[in-house]
Amino acid sequence: DAGITQSPRHKVTETGTPVTLRCHQTENHRYMYWYRQDPGHGLRLIHYSYGVKDTDKGEVSDGYSVSRSKTEDFLLTLESATSSQTSVYFCAISAQGGRDEQFFGPGTRLTVL
Amino acid sequence: SQKIEQNSEALNIQEGKTATLTCNYTNYSPAYLQWYRQDPGRGPVFLLLIRENEKEKRKERLKVTFDTTLKQSLFHITASQPADSATYLCALPSGAGSYQLTFGKGTKLSVIP
Secondary structure, X not given: OOOEEEEOXXXXXXXXXXXXXXXXXXXXXXXXXXXXXXXXXXXXXXXXXXXXXXXXXOOOOOOEEEEXXXXXXXXXXXXXXXXXXXXXEEEEEEOOOOOOOOEEOOOEEEEEO | OOOEEOOOOEEEEEOOOOEEXXXXXXXXXXXXXXXXXXXXXXXXXXXXXXXXXXXXXXXXXXXXXXXXXXXXXXXXXXXXXXXXXXXXXXXXXXXXXXXXXXXXXXXXXXXXX
16 A cells, blocks of 8 residues: 555544644655545545645635645645535545556545534 | 546446446546546545557456547446445546546446345
């Protein structure tokens, strides 16, 4: 398995609180992605990074921010969590940014009450 | 942006038969297409990538075709087994030269013993 971990694996929080999810890789891949997966919608891209400090928005970026201060870590922050952000969040990594396969982490199940 | 349709939400098939899953796309013609497998509670796992100049690609019991005229990819699992039961996702670049992938919603395959 590609060396990619996510923390926490499960989280329950309340509306209005900030939440940060962490993705850590040991593959030294340049590209990192955050997706959310919901029934009926499939996987949707939130934000991605194409290098340290280089990030861009995906399809569903509203309400989310990201940071990447070093190659191995990509953080996803919900500034003020809402119930609509209850979802399963996956991090993925890629060496060539869309021209090759993506390796996915195990996911974080987030519940916002 | 790319639109993807996997035209079966669920497919049931008898063990030993060939399963055929379909992925149709609109908008621009991608340089390649990918297929992933996802088991419940886990992240997607890459299976195959096929490029626009490749009509067909095989890996063990898996076969993928790519018809850029029809804007369609077919994914075949021959001699299907219950262990092949999973959700299968197709994915394409979100745009020409994009670092992002757009995923279909997936087809849930159940192989019945």
